[in-house]
Amino acid sequence: MNVIKNKIKAKALKKTDAVIDENVPNYEQHPFFVKKAKSAKALIARVGVPK
Amino acid sequence: MLNLNKYPYITNQSFLDFEFDSIGPKGIVKKIARFSELSKNIYNFGFGDFDGEHNCINDTIVTNNDDTEKVLATVASIIHDFLKVYPNAIVVVEGSTPARVRRYQIGISKYFQEISRVIQVFGLKNDCWESFKKNTNYEAFLARRKLDMK
Numbered sequence: 001m002n003v004i005k006n007k008i009k010a011k012a013l014k015k016t017d018a019v020i021d022e023n024v025p026n027y028e029q030h031p032f033f034v035k036k037a038k039s040a041k042a043l044i045a046r047v048g049v050p051k
Numbered sequence: 052m053l054n055l056n057k058y059p060y061i062t063n064q065s066f067l068d069f070e071f072d073s074i075g076p077k078g079i080v081k082k083i084a085r086f087s088e089l090s091k092n093i094y095n096f097g098f099g100d101f102d103g104e105h106n107c108i109n110d111t112i113v114t115n116n117d118d119t120e121k122v123l124a125t126v127a128s129i130i131h132d133f134l135k136v137y138p139n140a141i142v143v144v145e146g147s148t149p150a151r152v153r154r155y156q157i158g159i160s161k162y163f164q165e166i167s168r169v170i171q172v173f174g175l176k177n178d179c180w181e182s183f184k185k186n187t188n189y190e191a192f193l194a195r196r197k198l199d200m201k
Contacts, residue, residue: 009136013066016132021061027068027085032108033097037087040095040143043175043191049093049141050173050180050193 055124055162066136067094069129070101075116082122083108084129086142094137096144098126110147123158127166134170134196144192155192160185170194 013020027033060071069084081101086094099110114122130142146152159172163185166172173180174189183192 009066012136012138015135017057017128018060018062018066018069018132020064022063024061024063024068024070026063026065027083027108028087030085030106030108032099032110033085033087036097036145037089037095040087040145041089043145044089044093044143047175047178047180 054165055128056121057125057128058121060125060129066133071125073100073114073116073118073122075114075118077114077116080114080116082125084126086133086137086140089143092137092139093141093143094133096130096142099147110151119154120158120161123154124162127158127162130194131166131170134194138196140195142194144194146191152190153188156187156189159183159192169197171197 058071058073060069062069067086067088071082073080073082081103082098083101084096084098086096088094097110099108100112100114101108133142134140144155146155156174159166163172163183167183171194172183173193174183174187175191175193176187176189180193183189
């Protein structure tokens, strides 16, 4: 399943303007994004998403 | 691909973390953007200026690099690309300040014709999502891909 997902992703990547550069870090744990995600999570918990 | 005047941007294999440089009178300002997964297929889009010296990201300062339009176009393009790679994703965008929310609103309005061909945009008003309308003040924004997006 992951192989198929990766193939689909690779195909989609070719249609984007982004350049893949492995020097771009994973910012998941950066306090800025942790804080932003927390705020957005609270918002979605409160108002949900459109149908 | 949105046909906008934008900065080139780089990402890693996850396609969740993005970087680009704003270039103007203030020099080169590194911009960082990230899609943080909140729950299955729901992502928050966060974005700000990177201060390498203190490893800080700031989304409240005004960069004053005379390139607001180009930066907004780059952000729009990043979200557009993200929705190609994550076609089932819903992207939430909150502004850090009322002025920033207003700026996003102006940006979306400006490029709405192009954006709305491929992306559904919603605005949050009085705790309810509604289809984005120009000249309406919103508290947050949400984007998802239209089914026929190429």
